[in-house]
Amino acid sequence: RLWRLGEEAKAVTLGLIARHRIDCDWRLGLIESVHKPRLVASERAYVDKLRDDYGYGAVEWLDREAVTAAIGTDVYHGGRLDNGAGHLDPLKFARGLARAAAKAGARIYEGSRATRVAKSGRWTVTTDKGSVTADIVVLAGNGYLDGIDDETEAHVMPIDNYILATVPIGAGRPGGLIPSGAAVSDTRFVVYYFRPTADGRLVFGGGESYARNERTDIAEFVTRHLLTVYPHLKGTKxxxxxxxxxxxxxxxxxxxxxxxxxxxxxxxxxxxxxALAPFAGKLIADAIGGDVARFDVFAGLPCPAFPGGRLLRYPALVAGMSWYALRDRL
Structure with a gap:
């Protein structure tokens, strides 16, 4: 059932793009590349499982030679090409959703950080610039919910992530990197992910940070990870x-x-x-309207709290993620 809901999430996203005519550079194709030889057998078996157990025929296995040709680097040992998935420009998508919401009558306030949610008759959301009262509140800030709700905060951990975009280098075009135009992620626990843009740039993300302070060296920091995948891009602006x-x-x-x-x-x-955030919004909207069937599937999934309580859960995460980052390199 979760698989079917995951497929529905993709359909909801594509439906929003079509219904509201959102120009967000949607392109089909996602390659999950294998960064260690020891993982090849299990990843290849997963392709068979998707086909045999779920009837998902949009996925195919790429051997090392094929994945090298598909991505433009020989550092990976195989890969899974999913032609039922894809990628888009998330900023253009978000702006398109905002325009559609505003057209439907929603009021959008920027630069108004919520600091407290409390009940006094109705719910009151206090911000640093005022307050809003409502009968129903949806906490949808994802990694930006610090101090808003203890229960949510106990189960959800913010992670800082960094991305760069190169100058146009012909990525996603014949003769360039990733000529098919697919997006790529890999099997690292601390994942690398990258994709070509509509104007031929390479957007690359990787190297999460747990320092809880803004980096001033983002380009240099991410470039170190980029060069482990594409060493020949050294010196690229x-x-x-x-x-x-x-x-x-x-x-x-x-x-x-x-x-x-x-x-x-x-x-x-x-x-x-x-894909999942718009779908979660639909599930919550349906639940508010009285249709709780699909909402209850997710709400019923056990979700353990991060260990350590308020004081120690973040240091525990740093220790755990550091171990997984080390394992990625072994």
């Missing part, structure tokens, strides 16, 4: 570099709950939020 906060859960499934009457939470998409 970086036009843009930026960072942001995502959120993870211990089991990597989204945290979707009704925390108390009138308060819903959706967070912890663990890197899959482009």
């Amino acid at each position: 970086v036009d843009y570099a930026w960072g942001g906060r995502l959120a993870i859960t211990l089991h990597r499934l989204p945290y979707i709950r009704r925390q108390r009457p009138g308060v819903y939470a959706a967070a912890g998409y663990s890197g899959q939020g482009v």
